[in-house]
Amino acid sequence: MKNPNKISSRDVTPADVYFNRRTFIRAGILAASAVATGVAYRHLNPVAAGKVNTPVIPGITKPNVATADAAGFRVDEPETSLEDITHYNNFYEFSTDKEGVAPAAEGFETKGWQVSVEGLVKKPRVFDLDDLLKISPPEERIYRMRCVEAWSMVIPWVGFSLSKLLDVVEPLGSAHYVAFETLLDPKRMPGQRSDVLDWPYVEGLRMDEAMHPLTILASGIYGRALPPQDGAPIRLVVPWKYGFKGIKSVVKIKLVADQPRTTWSAYAPNEYGFYANVNPHVDHPRWSQATEQRIGESGRRPTLMFNGYEEQVGHLYAGMDLRTNF
DSSP: OOOTTBOOTTTSOOHHHHHOHHHHHHHOOOOHHHHHHHHHHHHHSOOOOOOOOOOBOTTOBOOOHHHHHHHTOOOOSOOOOHHHHHHSOOBTTTBSSGGGHHHHHTTOOOTTOEEEEEESBSSOEEEEHHHHHTSSOOEEEEEEEEOTTSEEEEEEEEEEEHHHHHHHHOBOTTOOEEEEEEOOOTTTOGGGGSSSSOSSOEEEEEHHHHHSTTOEEEEEETTEEOOGGGTSSOEEEOTTBBGGGSOOSEEEEEEESSOOOOHHHHHOTTTOOSSOBOOTTSOBTTBOOSEEEETTSBSOEEOOGGGGTHHHHGGGGTTOOTTTOO
């Protein structure tokens, strides 16, 4: 018999389905009964598990445990199952339904992928994916990944620090921010045919955030190449920030002088700030950030400041009002 207190990814109602801002405006305030109806629907229509057929990444290194712990590269917590990580996804380029992303992304082709690194750098360059992945040996880094709708996962990413790539192109002293851009191709990404967001998806980091060793470009998960639904072939991971900062399927990285536009802060600036640091003391306008639901676990747990990475990154924000700079 199923444990009634056990909550899996199939039981958690996607917040974007019920609280999407545009739907909110167009359809009016959603009653609590609508949420309950959505939960019942998911119990009656469970999502079938799929296989992950991406190839194994050779030569993955695992840093010394003590070193990894001290650096924040390793979380000593149970890892979220591969099934949940690959079948409960936020990737609006394919679908706004978290459980609809994987089937919509099936067959997404990344052959010939290139990433342009440009802007305020001495050596701008367009990298083929193979060249990009030769910059630094791939390492397994197990991070907490927290979504803005108060749910979280523990994910074993495979990647390398973004700073390694930036060192190759040699940033100019006038570069204070790093801007990122996702592929724009509505034929391959059907969600881009809708007006739910302004496409392409864009994100940004301050230079010191981008150069922090915890900030990685991930090309794999659980020792395998990234599946399309998780951001193939390469994505950003910034573990002390909310999940929407982790831009997926990146095609352009540009170093700039001024704070760049970001998709969610432009779309709803009262809800999604540029920094997006996990701060349990500041509620989202529509839900509390104080606790979170770990996918695959029962009950809720307290949300940690900076998602548990305060020791490693807290100094980056010394003197800032994190209620204003959210």
